[in-house]
Amino acid sequence: MTPELMNLITLFLLGIAYLVVVSKLNILLTQKFLRVKNTASYVLYASVLIASAIYLVMTADIVADSNRFFMRDGQYKTALLYSVGFFALSLISTVILTLSSFMVSSMLTKASEKEALENNDVELAIMHSIILISLAFITFKGVANIMTSFIPFPDIPF
Numbered sequence: 001m002t003p004e005l006m007n008l009i010t011l012f013l014l015g016i017a018y019l020v021v022v023s024k025l026n027i028l029l030t031q032k033f034l035r036v037k038n039t040a041s042y043v044l045y046a047s048v049l050i051a052s053a054i055y056l057v058m059t060a061d062i063v064a065d066s067n068r069f070f071m072r073d074g075q076y077k078t079a080l081l082y083s084v085g086f087f088a089l090s091l092i093s094t095v096i097l098t099l100s101s102f103m104v105s106s107m108l109t110k111a112s113e114k115e116a117l118e119n120n121d122v123e124l125a126i127m128h129s130i131i132l133i134s135l136a137f138i139t140f141k142g143v144a145n146i147m148t149s150f151i152p153f154p155d156i157p158f
Contacts, residue, residue, distance in 0.1 A: 003071035010067060010080065011060050014087045018059075022052040022094060029098050036118045040125035044117065047129030051101075051136035052094045058140045059090040062147050069151060086147050093143045101132035 026048045030041075063083045070079035105128040106113055116124045 003068070006071060006076065006079075007064060007067040010083050011063060014063070014083055015056060015060060018056055018087050018091060019052075021091060022056075023049070025091075025095060026052070026098070029095065032114055036120075038117075038120040040117045040120045040122045043122060043125040043129055047125075047132045048098055050129075051097060051132045054133070054136040054140055055090045055094050055097070055143070058144050059086055059147070062086055062144055065148075066151050069153065082151065085150075089147060090143070093139070097135055097139060098132065101128060101135055104131050104135070 026045060030044060030048060063086050066082045066086065067079045070076070070082065102113070105124075108127070108131075109116075109124060111121070111124065113124060113128070
């Protein structure tokens with residue numbers, strides 16, 4: 001099997017695993033807000049998935065580069081280890097990001113977010129979604145820099 005095909009299979013399988021785990025964690029993290037199924041709760045649920053997708057795309061890009069680097073030298077186990085580690089770090093970052101967005105949105109409104117979502121307060125759900133997605137765009141580069149710092153790329157003199 002060629003390194004490119006192994007890279008693709010690794011990204012595909014870990015990407016699916018990431019999406020499944022994030023979806024399950026999304027339910028756990030937002031269950032107290034999503035007891036009532038209404039438009040506001042679905043907006044919040046979708047925004048968590050969108051933010052995690054931003055992290056997934058960033059992680060997949062880093063993992064692809066890492067896999068090419070390690071697989072070029074035949075270090076397939078190391079490539080797989082880094083891939084799993086990067087996806088795990090991305091998953092942890094997504095959970096922290098989601099919890100942080102609840103903290104930020106609660107600081108911006110006096111209303112109880114739980115009660116507001118139960119009362120189908122779509123405006124609050126949209127505000128929270130914008131906060132969450134904005135935080136994902138703001139922080140994903142920093143998380144990417146942390147991830148790439150672990151890859152032992154050779155020094156290039158400039």
